[in-house]
Amino acid sequence: MHYIRLLRPAKIQGPTGRLVVSLLFTITTDLGDSFLCPDDGSIDLLVAVVGSGAGPADSAVARLQWRTGMRVLDAKVKLRPGLETRMVDCRIGIYPAQQQPRGSSAPLGALHVGDVLPWRVAAGQALSRGVVMPAALEFVGGVCAPVSVRTLSIGPGYLGGNSARGETLELQFEEDIGESIARHIWDAGVTTSAYLVDACSSSESIRAIFPMLGESFNVLELGSGVGILGITIAAILPRAAAAQGRTLKSARVLLTDLEEAEERARSNIVRNEATLALNSVDGTTVTVEYENLDWDEGREGRFGPLAASTPWDLVTLSDCTYNVDSLLALVGTLSALHDAKERHHSAETDGPVKSSVLLATKPRHSSEEALFGLLKDQDWVFRVVKEIPLPKIGEEDDVVQIYLLGKCSGITSMSSD
Numbered sequence: 001m002h003y004i005r006l007l008r009p010a011k012i013q014g015p016t017g018r019l020v021v022s023l024l025f026t027i028t029t030d031l032g033d034s035f036l037c038p039d040d041g042s043i044d045l046l047v048a049v050v051g052s053g054a055g056p057a058d059s060a061v062a063r064l065q066w067r068t069g070m071r072v073l074d075a076k077v078k079l080r081p082g083l084e085t086r087m088v089d090c091r092i093g094i095y096p097a098q099q100q101p102r103g104s105s106a107p108l109g110a111l112h113v114g115d116v117l118p119w120r121v122a123a124g125q126a127l128s129r130g131v132v133m134p135a136a137l138e139f140v141g142g143v144c145a146p147v148s149v150r151t152l153s154i155g156p157g158y159l160g161g162n163s164a165r166g167e168t169l170e171l172q173f174e175e176d177i178g179e180s181i182a183r184h185i186w187d188a189g190v191t192t193s194a195y196l197v198d199a200c201s202s203s204e205s206i207r208a209i210f211p212m213l214g215e216s217f218n219v220l221e222l223g224s225g226v227g228i229l230g231i232t233i234a235a236i237l238p239r240a241a242a243a244q245g246r247t248l249k250s251a252r253v254l255l256t257d258l259e260e261a262e263e264r265a266r267s268n269i270v271r272n273e274a275t276l277a278l279n280s281v282d283g284t285t286v287t288v289e290y291e292n293l294d295w296d297e298g299r300e301g302r303f304g305p306l307a308a309s310t311p312w313d314l315v316t317l318s319d320c321t322y323n324v325d326s327l328l329a330l331v332g333t334l335s336a337l338h339d340a341k342e343r344h345h346s347a348e349t350d351g352p353v354k355s356s357v358l359l360a361t362k363p364r365h366s367s368e369e370a371l372f373g374l375l376k377d378q379d380w381v382f383r384v385v386k387e388i389p390l391p392k393i394g395e396e397d398d399v400v401q402i403y404l405l406g407k408c409s410g411i412t413s414m415s416s417d
Helices: 161-165 187-199 203-209 228-243 259-278 324-345 366-377
Strands: 002-006 011-013 020-028 042-051 061-067 073-078 090-096 135-140 147-154 169-176 216-221 250-257 287-292 314-318 355-361 381-392 395-407
Touching: 002 135, 020 090, 042 073, 061 073, 147 187, 147 228, 169 228, 169 259, 187 203, 187 228, 187 314, 187 355, 187 381, 187 395, 203 228, 216 228, 228 250, 228 259, 228 287, 228 314, 250 259, 259 287, 314 324, 324 355, 324 366, 324 395, 366 381
Parallel strands: 216 250, 216 314, 250 287, 314 355
Antiparallel strands: 002 020, 011 020, 020 073, 042 061, 042 090, 090 135, 135 147, 147 169, 355 395, 381 395
């Protein structure tokens, strides 16, 4: 997968009445370690303007071309004639022409969950060779916001609520603008989010991941970054319960990460609040919160008040195993969360307490295998739930692996698919 990534905030240039927007962006992988190199030499891009800056219908969309060998594209897009800079209030989306927009997301472009999953893409379609994550930006009063926005589009049939009536649910995620890979969406988070949405279409599939036995379900995400996985889970929990014949009276998702991720994660929670509220099923609403959590503290059992307050039904994480130096602290934090869950339950039951973890990773180097030895050393068991091929335009395919981890006295193995 590749990502359209803005290298700086867009600028408005030119004389009053003949304004243009200057865009500087690249198309690269999630880690920024390679640039898009189309097999046939180029890929067409569309730039759509919606709002006060949009011109007539035939000029509201500009066409650009990204060619093999490019590292940066510096583009100028005309705005509606007659505008002053202070009058520009608009949204601009950049997306590949081959990824046709759907529904209300048409002006900005969006990545539809079905475009990421090989079994939802027909053989021979351009999407079968890989997708590019679109990006959008916003101008208010002639000033570009310091973030770009990604949209994950969930079409009719995947969820309950409004989408059951044929509407599309759009989850939006802010990212920092610039070359830094911090506070950006990564492959495993996108792919796992799409996979979980798709699993809601089958009661058996979603029960295997989110088995719901009571009237509440609580999820804690480690290393949440901008929050794409945790917020997507919040969107599907009501539907996941309904698929299993249950109605949740309460549900929580707690995003956690280091302090530098806090601003963007909290902003994305607020940005999606209205969308999540509209997607309620049978009156179920999901509370989404954020709290800082350093794994070096977590491994010692030192958690903030939100993380410490709940015996979590599921812990999730994605794209968190690439840094082998942090693996010991990660596994230690998982074990400390399990110990905390045992303490929560000790006054209520004498039986074993089970902890479940959904872990998604896109393996990048062999040293990541050390994770599984550390898990075994701390009595965790694991199995592969799904391996999802991830085509990459002009390069070898990647793969996203999704694991279920468990820890419970009396469990000695979990068979692998």
